[in-house]
Amino acid sequence: MRILSQIRVPHVSSLRRGLSHRYFQLGVVLFGMILLMAADDTGTRFNKIGHGMMCVCGCGQILLECNHVGCPDSDRMIGELRTRLASGDGDTPIYNWFASKYGPTVLAAPIRGGFDTVAWVMPVVVFLLATVGTALIVRAWVRRRNNTLTTAEGIVVELPAGEQAKQDAVRERIRRETEY
């Protein structure tokens, strides 16, 4: 009995909280799995590679979307693409073949490696830096919170002790009254 009494029975609400945490974690895991399962395979390599290249006629359109009337290049290039696919080449060799024949601008995105990688990395780096920077700024601002009040004239006044609670109550009332 004494042993039993030492066993801490968790409160129902904390059990629920734990359970909801588990559900949340499960959701995150499932979502991650879906993301990972999103393989970049359209099922039609022709379509994928054809949309990864530009028509070289100067119309500025994706190869398979070039509708340039009387285009001197797109039909030939599409034919070449079919030929390369039929010969069993992989995606990269096909891209390389086209890039060597028509120049690097035939590729619709920078995928040659080397400096081209910077094109992809930079937005991600900027996003991460900006996010971390914003988070740090927000954290600093939250920490800087103090018991001051700004009057309508813009003068910052230090609140006396105990006044903060009153202010919060007034704010809460204003919030309720002006919510809708």
Next chain:
Amino acid sequence: MPHPMPTFGSFSLLLALVLAMYSLLIGAASLWQMATGRSGRIAPERLSETARRAGIMSFAAVSCAAFCLVWAAFTNDYSVAYILHHTNRDLNPAYKFSALWSGQEGSLLLWSWLLAGYGFVLRLRHKVDVRLSAHASAILAGVQVFFLLLLVFAAPPFSIQPGVIPQDGFGLNPLLQYPEMVIHPPMLYLGYVGFTVPFAFALGALIMRYPGEKWIHITRRWTMVTWLFLTCGIFLGAHWAYSVLGWGGYWGWDPVENASLMPWLTGTAFLHSVMMQEKRGMMKSWNVWLIFSTFMLTVLGTLLTRSGIVSSVHAFAQSSIGSWFYGFLIVVFCVCLFVFFRQKDHLKTENKLESIVSRESSFLFNNLILLVACFTVLWGTLFPVLSEYVQGSKATVGAPFYNRVALPIGLFLLFLTGVGPLLAWRSTTLRTIRRNFILPGIATVATAAGLMLAHIRPWEDQSQLYSLMAFSLGAGVTTAILSEFLRGANVVRVQTGKNLFSASLQLIQRNTRRYGGYIVHFGVVVIIIGIAGGAFNQSTEQEVGFGDKIGIGPYELRCQSYTQDSNANYDTEYALLDVFKRGKYVTQLSPEHRFYAASQTNSTIVANRSTLQHDLYVIYEGKNPETGRPIIKVFLNPLIAWIWIGVAIIIFGTFVALAPAIKPALATSRVPAREAIAVGSGD
């Protein structure tokens, strides 16, 4: 005088330049006198008034010049080189008018005219705040001077054609002979040029150390109207591309398209973050730089179009005016930097955030994402130039890059669109989060599950994954907006005893900004759903003879006949195709292929049957030179119509947000910025 109208037009531009210079120099001098307390023979207030009137007159002068160019187009005055190169006798009058902006010189003239027009309105409404308006007027005059200098010295629209003048012009680019081209460029320019006004006010407020946030209130309508014009301009361009270019899409991530998107992104960020300044006195420096950046991006966009530094289907031939824009951009940046550092102490804010989970931080992150999106677009646009500099060879940065990099950012933005309005100012309690997020969360998950049951396979294809996320988040955001709206309407219903519909109307009237904003957010959701449908596009292409059939999705197209026709402007061939949906006749479509004699160019005219479910989009691609048989290409594009519906919703929402709010009887007077904590106060 052999060419009276071109001469008069040139003189008008010269006069406008002189007036704008007067407005700038005398306006600045009078403001300096007022600021330093000095006074010459004429009182600075009177000098300032003359500068204001000179600014107003410059609008009249530029209007005269624009009229002269249009007149020359309508009277077939081919002594004007610009008219010779952009019109011909048989051109439809509407397109003769749109020739004003179909070439470089004309479009710069349109730009100057719109800028002068904005200046005209600003100077007429100067009584809203005489001193601040005087500052803004002088800054606006500075921008006017730059564009008028361009028109007078670098790109004169009234250049006389040397030698023998031809009897007919070379015609207008066929792609521009489309109704939307009459309104798309002016609309886009209204947006571009319009950002000069909030820029001028912001810079003016900073120069004169304007107290408080009144300048934001003054410029709020300007900014919103400008933003609306730019939004409409961008989507009109997208619609034109979809309807005319005939490649089945509406956005090709072309550098010039990107150039219009960048100021839109920063302008959107500005519209959101000014609320922080209004309500909490925060982010003053940030807001000033946002509007500076927006203006500079409009100039950069023009530079990209004119300089030839990037390859674009829109770009004009490389010309010397690119260097003018470089110079102007550098001057603007230096002026902004100088004024900012000189008056930095004026922008001090308390920067007090009480919780990371609050409306303020959602605004911060919203701004962050919008600016990251803007950087991504700018980076992709300029990377070919950088690549050439580093590697010695240009790289193409096209749709595959943007689709991979920009789509996740867009989805995150959509997520914030739903989350932001559900958070309270200052701090959000756990109870509020639970109450506000449970329904949208359920809607998001349920939509995702439902769509996967309906055979969307996110694990098979990245585009389907993005579409699934867009649909699910769209459902979540819509639920969030609706539940927030209904909660408010219910409170009003209980307070007033009215029915739910009347209560909803009253709720919107009480806080037009907030609910107008929600409607705009809903419009954005609808647009994103329309874009997400692109993952399920289908297309087929085939040679079609008389009586042949093409099948796509639920449709079958049967060729009835081919017809040829001609008029003075173009020769046309078109196919007549009967459309059957699941065996039942629905309509007849006639895609065209035109040949314009004046410009010796071909163009396709798309036939499109648009429904809420999908667009049946048909192109006559021309004839196979070997067989002589016509080639028909058919696209089935799901949900496209929702993009245009979404734009209409955004327009409506913006008008609601622009409408003045009717204050309820129990509304309290305005609390100081730091004390303004109401959740629903005007956002």
